[in-house]
Amino acid sequence: MIHGSLGAGDAGNLRASAVVLGALYVAAAALSVRLQRKAHFEEVFANAGLLLLLSALVSGVLGSELNWGVWLAALLVAAGLVMWLSFRLGRSLYFAQGVVAVYVGLLRLLFAPFRYHVTGLPFFLAALLGLGVLVLILAAHRRMRER
Amino acid sequence: MRPESVTWERAAEVREAAQGWRRVEAIDAPTEQAIREAYPDPCITPSAVWRVLTAGMVTAVFLCTFGALLLAFRTDQLGLQVLMLLFAGASLVATEVLEVSPQSARRGAAGATAFWGILFLLVGFSLFLLDTVRVRYDDAIDAVLIASLLAWAVGSWRWGSPLFAVLSAISFFLFLGRFPYGRVLWGLIGAVLAGLAARWLDEASWAPSHRRGAAILVVAGILAAYAVVNTYSFDARVLEDLGRSAAARVAPSPSLFVFAALATAVVPLVVLMWGVRSRRTFVLDTGVVLLALSLVTLRHYVHLAPLWVILTLSGAALVVLALAVERALRRAPGGEIAGITADPLFADERQQRALQIVPVVAAFTAPAAAPEEKGFAGGGGRFGGGGAEEKF
Numbered sequence: 001m002i003h004g005s006l007g008a009g010d011a012g013n014l015r016a017s018a019v020v021l022g023a024l025y026v027a028a029a030a031l032s033v034r035l036q037r038k039a040h041f042e043e044v045f046a047n048a049g050l051l052l053l054l055s056a057l058v059s060g061v062l063g064s065e066l067n068w069g070v071w072l073a074a075l076l077v078a079a080g081l082v083m084w085l086s087f088r089l090g091r092s093l094y095f096a097q098g099v100v101a102v103y104v105g106l107l108r109l110l111f112a113p114f115r116y117h118v119t120g121l122p123f124f125l126a127a128l129l130g131l132g133v134l135v136l137i138l139a140a141h142r143r144m145r146e147r
Numbered sequence: 148m149r150p151e152s153v154t155w156e157r158a159a160e161v162r163e164a165a166q167g168w169r170r171v172e173a174i175d176a177p178t179e180q181a182i183r184e185a186y187p188d189p190c191i192t193p194s195a196v197w198r199v200l201t202a203g204m205v206t207a208v209f210l211c212t213f214g215a216l217l218l219a220f221r222t223d224q225l226g227l228q229v230l231m232l233l234f235a236g237a238s239l240v241a242t243e244v245l246e247v248s249p250q251s252a253r254r255g256a257a258g259a260t261a262f263w264g265i266l267f268l269l270v271g272f273s274l275f276l277l278d279t280v281r282v283r284y285d286d287a288i289d290a291v292l293i294a295s296l297l298a299w300a301v302g303s304w305r306w307g308s309p310l311f312a313v314l315s316a317i318s319f320f321l322f323l324g325r326f327p328y329g330r331v332l333w334g335l336i337g338a339v340l341a342g343l344a345a346r347w348l349d350e351a352s353w354a355p356s357h358r359r360g361a362a363i364l365v366v367a368g369i370l371a372a373y374a375v376v377n378t379y380s381f382d383a384r385v386l387e388d389l390g391r392s393a394a395a396r397v398a399p400s401p402s403l404f405v406f407a408a409l410a411t412a413v414v415p416l417v418v419l420m421w422g423v424r425s426r427r428t429f430v431l432d433t434g435v436v437l438l439a440l441s442l443v444t445l446r447h448y449v450h451l452a453p454l455w456v457i458l459t460l461s462g463a464a465l466v467v468l469a470l471a472v473e474r475a476l477r478r479a480p481g482g483e484i485a486g487i488t489a490d491p492l493f494a495d496e497r498q499q500r501a502l503q504i505v506p507v508v509a510a511f512t513a514p515a516a517a518p519e520e521k522g523f524a525g526g527g528g529r530f531g532g533g534g535a536e537e538k539f
Contacts, residue, residue, distance in 0.1 A: 092194060092196040092197060093196050096196050096197075096199075096200045099200060100200070100203070103204070103207070118218060119218060119219075120214065120215035120216065120217070120218035120219035121215070123211045123212070123214035123215035123218065124211070124212070124215035124219075126207070126211040127207075127208045127211035127212040127215060130204050130205075130207040130208035130211060131208055133204050133207075134201065134204045134205065134208065134256075137197070137200055137201055137204060138201075138254075141193055141197050146194065
């Protein structure tokens with residue numbers, strides 16, 4: 001059933017569908033709160049939408065051979081926006097999805113220059129990036145007012 | 148566990164309970180405040196999302212650092228073992244340091260370092276046995292399972308992690324399965340373990356996380372006993388496959404097979420009855436899971452309908468049953484039947500909300516809202532006469 005639902009295996013089409021559907025769900029979440037129509041569905045719409053949207057962008061970064069830089073730029077913009085908005089709204093789960101997406105996306109940037117060299121440097125840089133993200137998490141937790 | 152950690156944990160439990168009592172208005176705000184002052188908790192306890200996020204990032208840092216050093220030194224087998232054991236030691240020391248401080252004890256980082264520390268210790272030990280000492284493969288598996296049982300058990304006792312108790316129990320039963328009469332041992336020791344651990348569920352001298360560990364052992368014992376008698380497990384020789392390759396195999400007799408079929412049906416019901424009588428939700432949950440497994444087993448041998456139809460119908464039947472029971476309880480005199488009510492427990496709703504995320508997103512339904520208390524609501528009124536008018 002899952003195999004069939006994912007289509008004939010065209011990753012590009014699936015990715016594009018996930019981006020559009022994810023954006024629609026996020027928009028539905030925003031509208032449900034703004035219009036006070038089924039506002040209790042906000043978390044469901046937003047979490048599903050962010051999962052689809054950010055997963056598709058991360059998949060673009062990790063799966064594309066040629067234009068992964070474009071996907072990475074889109075991911076950084078989208079995830080940065082998600083983190084900023086979720087911080088202001090006090091939504092820790094949205095924030096966490098943004099953080100994970102940014103970290104995984106940046107791993108491609110760190111490992112790409114060392115594609116043909118066996119070296120520990122990208123792992124070291126990834127560990128340093130992880131430490132930076134940990135500091136960000138601690139700072140965000142201290143300042144965010146969760147709702 | 149360190150005495151300070153136990154004290155913090157007890158205080159956190161009491162404060163959480165007080166929060167629940169306040170939420171359902173069993174106590175008023177001053178009482179809750181008095182409880183909070185009587186049980187100070189210096190620890191910072193983020194929500195589950197923050198803890199998982201922190202643990203995930205600590206894991207990434209740990210594994211990336213290990214990968215960096217591994218590639219930098221380009222070690223041989225012995226070097227890999229030494230590096231793994233060094234990382235294990237460093238992680239365990241880091242866990243102790245993090246656990247000491249109330250600022251960092253409950254952020255998720257200590258759990259991640261403890262987990263990777265023990266795992267690297269076990270993998271390093273396995274490599275040492277196989278590559279350096281060159282122990283026979285079967286002997287190495289036995290030794291590693293014993294080490295795993297002990298390491299996770301000590302970790303669970305020291306840091307109070309329920310996950311470590313689960314891993315320790317899994318190692319224990321896998322080790323028992325290595326013996327020629329593994330199935331018998333699983334049944335006997337599973338039943339004994341469940342019975343013994345159940346005695347410690349309310350032991351006041353134990354830390355709350357140790358009592359949770361006891362609950363996990365109860366569930367592990369029940370699951371092991373069920374695995375012994377489940378028909379499919381008998382038929383497919385699931386437990387016998389855990390044993391050493393040289394172990395003799397004997398086909399089960401037809402009478403044993405009939406006994407297993409009966410037990411597959413009866414054991415879940417017995418567990419459900421135990422859960423109802425003991426008022427323990429985790430035993431009830433275990434019974435429900437076993438019942439579902441028994442239905443799947445039945446479907447395997449009696450082809451009534453496709454598996455997805457059986458599962459869907461079973462789920463729907465459970466929902467209908469839950470609704471019927473709740474309605475019956477609400478309509479009963481005093482909202483209670485034999486000491487059981489439908490009123491919400493004073494449980495931590497944050498944990499419940501965190502658990503709701505996955506099924507809610509998967510099923511696209513709104514999270515269940517807490518029922519509103521039907522208390523008195525003054526709608527306002529008027530009195531007066533002869534031109535007098537007042538509103539209250």
